[in-house]
Amino acid sequence: MKKLLFGSLFFLTSLTFGQIKDEQMLKDIYKMALTNSKSYAWLDDLSNKIGHRLSGSVGAEKGVIYTKQQLETLGLDRVYLQEVMVPKWVRGEKETAYILDKKRKISVPICALGGSIATPKEGITAEIIEVHSLQELETLGEAKIKGKIVFYNRPMEPENIDAFVSYGRCGDQRRSGAQEAAKFGAVGAIVRSLNLRLDDFPHTGATSYGDLPKEKYIPTAAISTNGAELLSQKLKENPKLSFYFKQSCQKLDDVLSYNVIGEIKGTVYPEKIMVVSGHLDSWDLADGSHDDGAGCVQSMAVLELFKKLNYQPKNTIRVVLYMNEENGGRGGQQYEAESKRNNENHIFAMESDAGGFTPRGFSLECDEPNFIKVRSWTPLFEPYLIHLFVKGHTGSDIHPLTSTKIVKAGLRPDSQRYFDYHHAANDTFDAINKRELELGTATMASLLYLFDQYGID
16 A cells, blocks of 8 residues: 555656646746747848748858858757759749720739749730639630630638638639639639738749640739739629730749758657758748748757757757748658658657747647647646647648658647738738747747657657
């Protein structure tokens, strides 16, 4: 009986000690992140000294050099570059577009979608037809579409609290709108920007022609939400309305670029790897402070915090800054290929690619025992207002990553304002809140610490 009581007391004492230790570590992590982190200064440099970092651009090359240099100042065990061939698409001259209403030209803001072809040098003028889904094209058929510009005008649904749900439900018109319209003989495609706000910023993003032969490619561009509203209204007044747009973008040969990697070697299980990551490339309309400069500097700062706190992880902690998430996903694919070639064992991977807003929690890809484990840590996160732990998509770059058993996590910041900036010219450093950015870093470091301490089941 005495042995049983002693054993129970020892277990409870150990449990209490563990809780106190973890509570103190999270407190130290958040304090260090909010008082002594370089993340905001790093993002200032990436945004304001380097600028946009579209794959294959001079900015992307400078971003690689800069982040590697900064990681080297942290005293990590290893910092290196991983080669990856990436697409090179260039926008060219600023795009122009007009609604042609009874010989009156009304200018509207557009931008070419990434991967689109150019219009002829003189631009394209044609009747424009409004649709609200890819399925509607089939209903209209070639007879009503051939020779026209297709205008996709399906707004993001405002009723969803998670704005990413709204984004996902209308993204097909941007990804596949040109491809599908071309099948019915359209000469161009204009897509409403994926944005919940009404403004004058057109939002770019990747488009694909799928398996269409090149001779059937048609130019495609995004129109601002205010522009889309105006165009739709004008079409109601005059269904025979014409539209003009001109763009000079082009796709060049693939070029060599790099993933940027740094690591702290594990003290107990160095062969087990835990990744924290973001993507270094951005679209070319702005400097990509939210998408995804924020995720990059947060991931770098996780290792910075561990070094400053003298935390020696059990497992190898690796920061990966992927190249080419926006228009190809080559960085994540190359990282996985190299991981397989080197027989690496990844037990955990985290990505931050939803902006530098106030963190709310994480989405997770894992089995039920590990999900229950994460949920058991909820009390540790409550003092920091972190409450969201759900199963779901975690990140495009870590999606290809496989191991015998792996837990994946995606940082979930508040999503209400993210699409005001996503892929648009206003995704700039002034849209970043320093404290919110640093809270995201601390939240990522805390989950990584807990998985490092207790492993995966």
